[in-house]
Amino acid sequence: MTTVAIVPPAADLSAAPTMWGWVGGTLRRHPTAIAGGIVLLLMVAVAVLAPWLGTGDPLAVIPTRRLKPPSAQFWFGTDMLGRDVYSRVIYGSRVSLTVGLSVAVIATTIGLAIGLVTGFLRRVDAIVMRVMDGLMSIPPVLLAIALIALTKASLGNVVFAIAVSEVPRVVRLVRSLVLTLREQPYVEAAIASGTRLPLILIRHILPNTTAPLLVQATYICASAMITEAILSFIGAGTPPDIPSWGNIMAESRSLIQIAGTLLLFPGIFLSLTVLSVNLLGDGMRDALDPRLARRM
Amino acid sequence: MLSYALRRLAATIPVMGVVALFVFSLLYLAPGDPAAVIAGDIATEEDIARIRARLGLDEPYLVRFGTWLWALLHGDLGTSIFTGLPVTTLIGQRVEPTLALTLCTLVVAVALAVPLGVIAAARAGSFLDRVVMAVSVLGFSVPVFVLAYGLVLLFAVELEWLPVQGYSSITKGLGPFVQHMILPSVALGITYMALIARITRASMLDVLAQDYVRTAHAKGLAPSAVLIQHALKNAAVPIVTIIGIGVALLIGGVVVTETVFAIPGIGRLTVDAILRRDYPIIQGVTLLFSAVYVLVNLLVDLSYPLFDPRIRY
Secondary structure, three states, rough: OOOOOOOOOOOOOHHHOHHHHHHHHHOOOOHHHHHHHHHHHHHHHHHHOOOHHHOOOOOOOHHOOOOOOOOOOOOOOOOOOEEEEEHHHHHHHHHHHHHHHHHHHHHHHHHHHHHHHHHHHHHHHHHHHHHHHHHHHHOOHHHHHHHHOOOOHHHHHHHHHHHHHHHHHHHHHHHHHHHHOOOHHHHHHHHHOOOOOOHHHHHHHOOOOOHHHHHHHHHHHHHHHHHHHHHHOOOOOOOOOOOHHHHHHHHHHOOOOOOHHHHHHHHHHHHHHHHHEEEHHHHHHHHHHHHHHHHO | HHHHHHHHHHHHHHHHHHHHHHHHHHHHHHOHHHHHHOOOOOOOOHHHHHHHHHHHHOOOOOHHHHHHHHHHOOOOOOOOOOOOOOOHHHHHHHHHHHHHHHHHHHHHHHHHHHHHHHHHHHHHOOOHHHHHHHHHHHHHHHOOHHHHHHHHHHHHOOOOOOOOOOOOOHHHHHHHHHHHHHHHHHHHHHHHHHHHHHHHHHHHHHHHHHHHHHHHHOOOOOHHHHHHHHHHHHHHHHHHHHHHOHHHHHHHHHHHHHHHHHOOHHHHHHHHHOOOOOOHHHHHHHHHHHHHHHHHHHHHHHHHHHHHHOOOO
């Protein structure tokens, strides 16, 4: 490929674009990412405003109204216990979003901490990376299942199990960034001038990892929401007394031939939310890495 | 080549060691006392203590790990708490459906995704390219079981073209086998396909921008020959790599797919084991699947010279 290096026009330094301004500009050029952001915001609004969206008690069991088809009164119908599926699906958004966001934050934070340290300390690196290799060779869903089987089903444990299964990939990413960054002249200069390691990490390395980590965190959020639904669906996730999209689908599993819509609505909500997070992630990745944007 | 293969095989030992340690710790930390379960309801404290001593449950952690590992290396994965049968027997009975499902999915997904990725790259920016990319984003976002139920509702419940669930062994005839495999394979394979198609397209775009591709075009080669013989072969290494890495998706997905379609495979065994807290089975399945995953990726590594003679071991 022939690339001609073009000298950038002398920019007015006072108007030098900030990273975030640049991200914003690129997001505007990616309408799908905007669409993803809007859908995600809507979902967050739905989760926050759940009690005021025409919902009833999502746990109210009323046997006289079992398995009603969707109607003006029960928008998504009722399940086999007579619970209003619309209310359950709306409240279910809280579980998915909470799990997605918590896992993204926890996994990136832990992964960042481990990655920063291992990238700089050779001796720790050898051991930690063997452990990470081992954990990464267990398929993530299976790892989460194995961890959750140890504990009682609760939302906190679900978040913990999924976060642990996502950590090794974050460590890998951060470590590879650190290994490149520490060869940079400005880091060498900092080492040479006797800057302490913690300060080097915080001042010189950390800021350069935020952009790729942000993209990674978005993808982790999407994948965590899927894993939560999978765990709930096979009965190893969110406890049955909390309506989550995976739970709702699991409970209606046997009714696929008589009341398929019970499975359809939570499925659509779940897919739409995950899709919006993925689109947002793709948009951010394109904005932060134009070289990759051309190809993916 | 052989010495390289052996060295790589040796390198998987520490990795599998970590997996084994993790899986063992799982059982070690698991709530419940196997000795009390075996002893039954009317057992006294002394009975339980005797059984604990006989099973070696009162030994320290590392000693127990050693004993467990030694048994493992002799093909003993322990005994299921619920059924009392050896875990290897239980897994052995369930291998066929899982193997059939994953292999069908793997073959179909690769056979579809690679050409789609190649065409998308060759016609980058075209309508077809956009469709392939859009479907691949969707493929990442729709969870296996959601797609599975969507397919069941449409093709099995509404149209009644295919069975809703169940499994028919290939030994009972190809027709029923294929009928029962179509929906599970599509549901399981879509994310995998999305991943492969994406990487194929990206890798092809890189190669198509190379000078030698322009030369091949310039000397008058047919476009298809350029695409397949020159470009695809050079783009193959990342594609093969992602096919190997993506097997993790298939393994995670198989647990869910077998539940949706009531396929009596290892995935279904796992789900039943979780519900009954049958730890030795969960342990055995985790070990087995991880070993398969590690081996697949080892084979992928060793296959690189087939695609790129510059890589030599």
